[in-house]
Structures are given as structure tokens and as C-alpha cells.
Amino acid sequence: MIRDGTYRFVNQLDIQIKCGIPMAIEHQIIWNPTMDINQFYFTYAYVNHGRWIADCPFCNHSEFVFKNDLFFTCFHCFNQVAGGKRIKVILDPRYQEIENILNKRRNKENQNWFIYEEIEKLEIENSIMGVI
Numbered sequence: 488m489i490r491d492g493t494y495r496f497v498n499q500l501d502i503q504i505k506c507g508i509p510m511a512i513e514h515q516i517i518w519n520p521t522m523d524i525n526q527f528y529f530t531y532a533y534v535n536h537g538r539w540i541a542d543c544p545f546c547n548h549s550e551f552v553f554k555n556d557l558f559f560t561c562f563h564c565f566n567q568v569a570g571g572k573r574i575k576v577i578l579d580p581r582y583q584e585i586e587n588i589l590n591k592r593r594n595k596e597n598q599n600w601f602i603y604e605e606i607e608k609l610e611i612e613n614s615i616m617g618v619i
């Protein structure tokens with residue numbers, strides 16, 4: 488089963504409270520959780536080892552994607568380039584089809600999809616590897 492952040496958190500606000508605040512304190516970063524959105528920056532969701540994640544466009548750190556809340560806060564740099572505001576996550580509209588194909592793969596390590604990959608390629612890979 489391809490997971491998103493909801494397997495551990497409710498949504499972006501929940502992860503900001505449970506993860507972001509302790510991280511900011513630990514690293515002595517002044518950061519106020521905010522639901523504000525920066526309109527200029529964005530990141531793409533992709534699947535890595537059975538998880539929907541996205542890379543921070545500022546520092547390349549990765550975070551969980553929430554399909555029910557497509558915004559991103561990096562708990563490494565805290566989106567400081569974006570004024571500390573959340574940025575949009577772009578989720579491929581064919582995400583359900585991608586998940587269906589990847590869910591046929593038994594090992595999470597083999598459940599991967601990146602934004603430049605054609606979906607047909609995933610099906611061909613399944614076929615070659617005998618995944619039905």
C-alpha cells in the first residue's frame with residue numbers, strides 16, 4: 488500500500504505541531520507554524536519506497552506528502568526562503584493509477600515513481616518482473 492503522511496499524522500498542521508516545533512526548538516530556529524501559503528514556490532510529489540514524498544526546493548530535504556493537504560513545510564530549513572510559509576505540492580492527477588500499478592509490487596523498495604517517468608513504463612517493469 489502506497490502511504491502518504493496520514494499513516495503517521497492527520498495533516499500538515501498536525502506534522503507542524505508534532506514534528507516542526509520540536510525540530511525548531513532542537514535546532515534553535517525561530518519559526519512560527521503558519522498556514523499561510525507562498526504562491527511563488529512549489530514542489531512535486533513522487534513515490535519513494537512506497538511513500539508519497541516531496542523534496543524541498545530550497546535545501547533538498549524530503550518530507551511526507553499529504554494527499555488531503557497538498558502543502559509542504561520543510562523541517563530542515565523551515566521554508567525560510569519562502570518567508571516560512573507553506574508551499575504548494577503538485578500531485579500528478581493520475582496518482583491513483585500510479586498507486587494501483589505500484590501496489591502490485593510486493594516490496595516497498597520496488598515501489599518507486601518519479602515525475603518524469605511514464606506510467607506505461609511502470610506497467611512494463613511489472614510485466615518484465617512477473618508482477619501481475
Ligand SMILES: [Zn+2]
Nearest residue numbers: 543546561564
Ligand atoms: Zn528545506
